[in-house]
Amino acid sequence: MRRFLLLGASLILIFIACNKESTTETPSPVTTPELPILDTIPPTGTTRIPATPQRSGDANKGREYLITGDYVNSGPPLALATTFFGESDNLLDREGDNADLPYQFNAVTASNGVSVAAPNCLTCHAEFLNGQLILGLGDNTVDYSQDQGGQTQLLTTAINSFYGTNSPEAVAYEPFRRATEVISEATITAVRGVNPAGKLAVVLDAHRNASDLSWSEDPLYPIPQDVVPSDVPAWWLTKKKNALYYAGIGRGDHAKTIMAASVLTLQDAEQAAEIDTHFPDVLAFLKSIEPPIYPEITDAIRVTKGKDIFNIHCAKCHGTYGAIETYPNLLVDLENIQTDPLLAASNYGLGQFIDSYNNSWFGQGEHAAQLVPTNGYVAPPLDGVWATAPYLHNGAVPTLEDLLNSEQRPTYWERSFDSNDFDYQKVGWHYQERTTGGDSNIYDTTLPGYGNTGHFYGDKLSVSDRGDLIEYLKTL
Ligand code: HEC
Ligand code: HEC
Numbered sequence: 378m379r380r381f382l383l384l385g386a387s388l389i390l391i392f393i394a395c396n397k398e399s400t401t402e403t404p405s406p407v408t409t410p411e412l413p414i415l416d417t418i419p420p421t422g423t424t425r426i427p428a429t430p431q432r433s434g435d436a437n438k439g440r441e442y443l444i445t446g447d448y449v450n451s452g453p454p455l456a457l458a459t460t461f462f463g464e465s466d467n468l469l470d471r472e473g474d475n476a477d478l479p480y481q482f483n484a485v486t487a488s489n490g491v492s493v494a495a496p497n498c499l500t501c502h503a504e505f506l507n508g509q510l511i512l513g514l515g516d517n518t519v520d521y522s523q524d525q526g527g528q529t530q531l532l533t534t535a536i537n538s539f540y541g542t543n544s545p546e547a548v549a550y551e552p553f554r555r556a557t558e559v560i561s562e563a564t565i566t567a568v569r570g571v572n573p574a575g576k577l578a579v580v581l582d583a584h585r586n587a588s589d590l591s592w593s594e595d596p597l598y599p600i601p602q603d604v605v606p607s608d609v610p611a612w613w614l615t616k617k618k619n620a621l622y623y624a625g626i627g628r629g630d631h632a633k634t635i636m637a638a639s640v641l642t643l644q645d646a647e648q649a650a651e652i653d654t655h656f657p658d659v660l661a662f663l664k665s666i667e668p669p670i671y672p673e674i675t676d677a678i679r680v681t682k683g684k685d686i687f688n689i690h691c692a693k694c695h696g697t698y699g700a701i702e703t704y705p706n707l708l709v710d711l712e713n714i715q716t717d718p719l720l721a722a723s724n725y726g727l728g729q730f731i732d733s734y735n736n737s738w739f740g741q742g743e744h745a746a747q748l749v750p751t752n753g754y755v756a757p758p759l760d761g762v763w764a765t766a767p768y769l770h771n772g773a774v775p776t777l778e779d780l781l782n783s784e785q786r787p788t789y790w791e792r793s794f795d796s797n798d799f800d801y802q803k804v805g806w807h808y809q810e811r812t813t814g815g816d817s818n819i820y821d822t823t824l825p826g827y828g829n830t831g832h833f834y835g836d837k838l839s840v841s842d843r844g845d846l847i848e849y850l851k852t853l
Pocket of ligand 1: 497498499500501502572573574575577607608609610611612614615618620621622623624635636638659663
């Protein structure tokens with residue numbers, strides 16, 4: 378079972394708090410011991426992002442909460458969902474009602490006692506690779522290029538006619554309905570495979586009163602038109618990062634930052650505070666995830682040579698791997714990196730969103746999260762990088778070989794979206810180069826936000842050095 382037309386495509390981010398009693402006291406903040414850095418002075422055109430105190434948590438509890446927790450408690454009735462999905466392959470080995478649902482949903486009890494199927498974070502943060510589901514690998518196949526509004530309406534009609542407009546089932550579904558309705562047409566991407574989550578955050582924030590996070594039927598500030606695409610980052614990278622998100626805008630308390638999506642169907646700030654007590658555990662789980670290991674044999678001699686090349690040309694930004702792990706947490710200026718500027722630059726045009734978020738429950742209180750616009754992109758850790766194609770923050774480059782040789786990058790390219798169609802030579806997705814875009818299955822790098830320029834650091838390498846370097850990257 379892969380994609381779920383009626384539900385899956387329109388279920389975006391729904392995080393309603395359950396009325397669970399908060400159990401433990403908040404652990405005191407700790408600063409995760411920072412990895413050493415190679416150079417004490419950051420290279421020209423880069424800025425070092427310092428570590429900030431973070432709450433600690435229990436990774437096992439976090440995993441459990443993530444895949445079974447009722448932090449989302451609105452959605453279609455469970456009975457309807459299980460009938461619709463049919464037999465489940467129970468990919469997460471869950472028990473009870475959860476065993477009957479696809480991995481993107483948790484079986485939970487809504488506030489009024491109705492059992493519902495509510496989407497979880499894996500809607501965007503799990504993906505198949507060679508036919509196997511990898512938890513924490515960003516989804517790079519889902520299609521947000523179509524307006525899902527019609528599908529939500531179909532689902533609403535089905536629930537109303539089957540259960541009745543004022544039935545407990547319809548009431549339990551309502552927060553989900555009102556939220557999917559406002560986001561569906563505001564989050565349409567130009568091509569398949571990229572994610573509109575940044576825009577989603579803006580739309581949802583605009584429908585919240587900053588004071589208590591209560592829902593506002595009308596947006597409280599004008600919502601910008603642009604839908605800036607991003608490729609969903611792998612969760613195992615969070616353990617090294619001092620700032621979250623590609624542009625490094627996620628500062629302060631990371632556990633609070635990563636539950637921000639709850640604004641979709643949250644009742645109010647009180648519910649947010651309850652959800653927040655679980656997120657240090659979720660963050661601990663994300664940090665405990667190890668990247669998948671490259672499944673083919675690598676050439677040991679080339680790997681050794683590649684490591685030397687990496688340490689000369691790449692380590693100053695991406696850190697070192699193996700026996701001596703270092704990571705510098707650098708924000709690289711747009712003039713230096715020269716990749717598509719729209720994602721980073723657009724944050725400066727989102728003043729009302731940033732202010733509203735920073736002044737709301739999220740940005741205030743004991744362990745505040747803050748959004749800070751920046752003028753660049755974080756040089757990410759490269760652990761498991763072989764598995765995270767397509768590359769760059771917008772997924773504009775299909776393979777590592779293309780990334781490290783900018784002349785070779787295709788302007789228009791199409792792939793099968795089959796997780797077995799992996800190219801072990803170039804490392805990434807097999808693709809066909811096309812002469813034009815205009816079809817959502819074809820990645821069009823000429824569109825604003827979808828550009829494939831920049832990151833020219835591999836261009837100067839010889840073909841053989843580049844091959845050695847790629848051989849080494851397979852082992853990270
Ligand atoms: C609609 C898809 C979607 C859903 C659902 C979603 N995310 Fe994300 N997430 C993204 C995208 C896209 C980004 C990258 C945004 C950026 O960096 O600009 C991201 C970034 C992140 C990051 C930062 C990673 C990094 O390296 O900086 C973390 C951590 C994260 N999400 C955790 C979560 C958690 C936990 C949930 C569930 C509570 C969740 N996400 C739900 C799409 C989603
Ligand atoms: C000046 C700093 C800098 C140097 C030097 C550098 N990179 Fe990067 N690299 C970055 C930044 C910043 C990004 C993110 C750019 C973006 O997404 O727009 C990045 C992205 C990447 C990615 C894509 C990661 C992903 O999952 O999308 C890979 C792979 C990579 N670099 C490999 C290398 C290699 C190999 C070298 C050496 C030849 C190198 N880089 C040199 C800063 C640097």
